[in-house]
Amino acid sequence: MNLRLRDLSPDVEAVVDHVEExxxxxxxxxxxxxxxxxxxxxxxxxxxxxxxxDPLVIQIGYTRFGLRRAEAARVFVREGAA
Amino acid sequence: MSTLNIALVGNPxxxxxxxFNRLTGSRQKVANYAxxxxxxxxxxxxxxxxxxxxxxDLPGAYSLAAASPDEAITRDICLGRxxxxxxxDLLVCVTDATNLRLxxxxxxxxxxxxxxxILALNMSDAAERRGIHIDRERLEALLGxxxxxxxxxxxxxxxxxxxxxxxxxxxxxxxxxxxADLHVEVRRLLSQTVSMPRATAAIDDAIDRLxxxxxxxxxxxxxxxxxxxxxxxxxxxxxxDGLDTSVRFLGDLLRTQMPDGALRSLLVDGILVGAGSVIxxxxxxxxxxxxxxxxxxxxxxxxxxxLLDRLMVGAGLTGRSFxxxxxxxACAVPGIMATRTIQDPRDRLATILVAPLMxxxxxxxxxxxxxxxxxxxxTVLGLFNLQGLLLFALYVAGIVAALGVAYVMKRLRRDExxxxxxxxxxxxxxxxxRDVLIGLWERARIFLxxxxxxILSLTVLLxxxxxxxxxPADAVGPAIDYSFAGRLGHALxxxxxxxxxxxxxxxxxxxxxxxxxxxxxxxxxVYAISAAADNAATELTPxxxxxxxxxxxxxxxxxxxxxxxxxxxxxxIRRETxxxxxxxxxxxxxxxLAYIGSLITYQVARALS
Numbered sequence: 108m109n110l111r112l113r114d115l116s117p118d119v120e121a122v123v124d125h126v127e128e129x130x131x132x133x134x135x136x137x138x139x140x141x142x143x144x145x146x147x148x149x150x151x152x153x154x155x156x157x158x159x160x161d162p163l164v165i166q167i168g169y170t171r172f173g174l175r176r177a178e179a180a181r182v183f184v185r186e187g188a189a
Numbered sequence: 190m191s192t193l194n195i196a197l198v199g200n201p202x203x204x205x206x207x208x209f210n211r212l213t214g215s216r217q218k219v220a221n222y223a224x225x226x227x228x229x230x231x232x233x234x235x236x237x238x239x240x241x242x243x244x245x246d247l248p249g250a251y252s253l254a255a256a257s258p259d260e261a262i263t264r265d266i267c268l269g270r271x272x273x274x275x276x277x278d279l280l281v282c283v284t285d286a287t288n289l290r291l292x293x294x295x296x297x298x299x300x301x302x303x304x305x306x307i308l309a310l311n312m313s314d315a316a317e318r319r320g321i322h323i324d325r326e327r328l329e330a331l332l333g334x335x336x337x338x339x340x341x342x343x344x345x346x347x348x349x350x351x352x353x354x355x356x357x358x359x360x361x362x363x364x365x366x367x368x369a370d371l372h373v374e375v376r377r378l379l380s381q382t383v384s385m386p387r388a389t390a391a392i393d394d395a396i397d398r399l400x401x402x403x404x405x406x407x408x409x410x411x412x413x414x415x416x417x418x419x420x421x422x423x424x425x426x427x428x429x430d431g432l433d434t435s436v437r438f439l440g441d442l443l444r445t446q447m448p449d450g451a452l453r454s455l456l457v458d459g460i461l462v463g464a465g466s467v468i469x470x471x472x473x474x475x476x477x478x479x480x481x482x483x484x485x486x487x488x489x490x491x492x493x494x495x496l497l498d499r500l501m502v503g504a505g506l507t508g509r510s511f512x513x514x515x516x517x518x519a520c521a522v523p524g525i526m527a528t529r530t531i532q533d534p535r536d537r538l539a540t541i542l543v544a545p546l547m548x549x550x551x552x553x554x555x556x557x558x559x560x561x562x563x564x565x566x567x568t569v570l571g572l573f574n575l576q577g578l579l580l581f582a583l584y585v586a587g588i589v590a591a592l593g594v595a596y597v598m599k600r601l602r603r604d605e606x607x608x609x610x611x612x613x614x615x616x617x618x619x620x621x622x623r624d625v626l627i628g629l630w631e632r633a634r635i636f637l638x639x640x641x642x643x644i645l646s647l648t649v650l651l652x653x654x655x656x657x658x659x660x661p662a663d664a665v666g667p668a669i670d671y672s673f674a675g676r677l678g679h680a681l682x683x684x685x686x687x688x689x690x691x692x693x694x695x696x697x698x699x700x701x702x703x704x705x706x707x708x709x710x711x712x713x714x715v716y717a718i719s720a721a722a723d724n725a726a727t728e729l730t731p732x733x734x735x736x737x738x739x740x741x742x743x744x745x746x747x748x749x750x751x752x753x754x755x756x757x758x759x760x761x762i763r764r765e766t767x768x769x770x771x772x773x774x775x776x777x778x779x780x781x782l783a784y785i786g787s788l789i790t791y792q793v794a795r796a797l798s
Contacts, residue, residue: 158500
């Protein structure tokens with residue numbers, strides 16, 4: 108079952124399913140894919156910001172990124188190891 | 190001998206700048222690309238065979254599908270689209286050997302440009318320590334481009350790369366089909382050439398668990414900021430006192446050695462005071478930059494931006510605004526220079542516009558004078574010192590005003606699109622002394638060049654205005670009263686009397702434009718105290734306490750919270766944004782806020798007293 112990366116619990120292993128474009132040629136979605144948010148990539152929520160759990164720290168590939176909740180909401184993931 | 194144009198490209202955080210420093214040493218030129226405020230770093234060196242290499246350090250980019258002005262520059266130069274920059278003969282694509290999943294995708298993108306290129310596996314020592322094994326030869330064969338290992342922080346770490354520059358240029362790589370999925374290709378390359386025990390460094394995980402923690406993380410951030418402030422304001426003091434004494438000694442020397450006249454006055458009261466007021470801030474600024482550089486090099490800065498992002502976004506800024514705004518507490522000039530770390534132009538502009546509202550250290554002498562003269566040394570609630578409380582309130586007023594202004598700007602702007610954070614948190618690194626020193630030297634030079642020239646010319650102009658015409662022989666009042674500045678001060682009185690300023694204050698505001706703290710010595714001049722006296726402020730205190738009303742003093746304090754009383758800040762805004770319109774908006778809104786704030790303060794205080 109797909110859920111949004113925004114709603115994934117910390118330290119739960121998951122795999123990227125797809126990145127949703129909020130509008131046509133959504134630059135943020137394009138950039139997320141460039142950074143490695145593509146189908147099959149293992150992903151994990153490492154930490155959540157101190158205020159309103161925003162932004163999130165995401166481990167993707169070998170890299171960590173800080174993503175705002177609105178950015179992480181574009182990424183759909185499946186729980187479970189790759 | 191032939192010259193080779195080489196450009197370094199790569200993802201942000203691949204160690205590209207360290208590699209550039211290693212290759213070129215201190216023979217670097219830092220400027221802006223024409224028409225944009227993106228830093229252009231170039232350097233030259235010679236290879237063993239005597240070939241001259243012109244090296245360009247292109248801005249870090251995640252993709253050639255540019256998302257910021259920095260990335261657009263990198264793309265345009267790689268494509269040979271800029272008329273002021275030749276297309277590089279050779280691209281060195283720099284990667285962090287521990288972060289190949291991300292960096293190889295960009296390498297493949299660059300390879301499709303069809304320009305001769307070399308892949309540098311940088312930080313290969315760190316990769317080795319983490320047990321990452323990369324089959325270099327196999328990677329070379331699969332990619333069809335030369336691959337070399339580099340360790341930018343070691344003297345011999347770039348010899349393999351330099352040796353490559355002496356050989357014939359590698360053939361231009363063959364472009365792949367446009368619809369090829371680069372991520373699939375990266376995975377294939379990794380599975381065939383790289384073995385990696387674990388995806389992250391164990392040490393990074395451990396540090397991040399603490400540093401990104403919602404309670405401990407904020408506590409560590411607060412402690413670091415406290416240390417930084419402590420350093421900026423207390424470590425710098427002996428150095429500043431030393432510089433101040435030397436400048437004054439030089440002034441006294443000139444005063445005794447030269448005949449009285451306009452030239453002596455220009456040298457002592459114009460140039461020396463002007464240059465002195467800049468140089469005195471240099472120790473603070475260097476310490477500030479030292480801290481920022483260490484935090485930046487270690488990888489901590491993006492973590493701080495992460496912790497504070499939500500707070501800043503609420504006010505229409507971004508987590509990345511934090512460091513520039515923090516620096517502005519020492520001086521808005523380095524703060525505005527530090528906004529270069531914000532790639533998004535809209536976020537950057539918003540940060541620049543509110544940076545002057547942070548209480549810079551040049552306001553302190555003015556605050557100290559007024560608070561000392563008008564606020565009794567009284568204990569409030571048995572704990573707090575009333576003078577200290579007011580000073581604290583002035584700092585808070587600046588911060589609240591900045592958040593408010595940023596919020597109003599967010600509401601006013603037409604561009605409602607979402608701007609992303611997408612902030613990489615790189616691996617922690619021990620900052621390298623050489624890179625920190627080069628960075629420090631670079632920033633100090635830019636500060637002195639930009640601010641020095643502007644302040645100097647303006648102080649000379651203001652000196653002229655406050656010196657000429659000289660008073661008639663039978664003059665009774667202070668000389669400045671007869672000068673252009675004096676006349677201007679009198680003329681301005683009708684504008685400023687509703688906010689409680691007398692003509693003496695109006696006159697002092699004019700030279701105070703060069704640097705805020707100069708207003709104190711100008712006031713001393715107006716009240717006919719020798720401005721050169723060490724204790725101008727001490728002598729001034731009883732005088733203004735007797736002559737000014739409390740509402741006037743409070744109004745002037747509020748004026749100093751907001752007023753754009755610093756031409757160098759405006760000049761740096763002009764340099765960093767390239768736009769007079771931004772300067773006009775900044776100056777305009779600050780004046781407006783200052784006038785309204787002072788008007789309310791004065792009228793309310795008068796009604797109450």
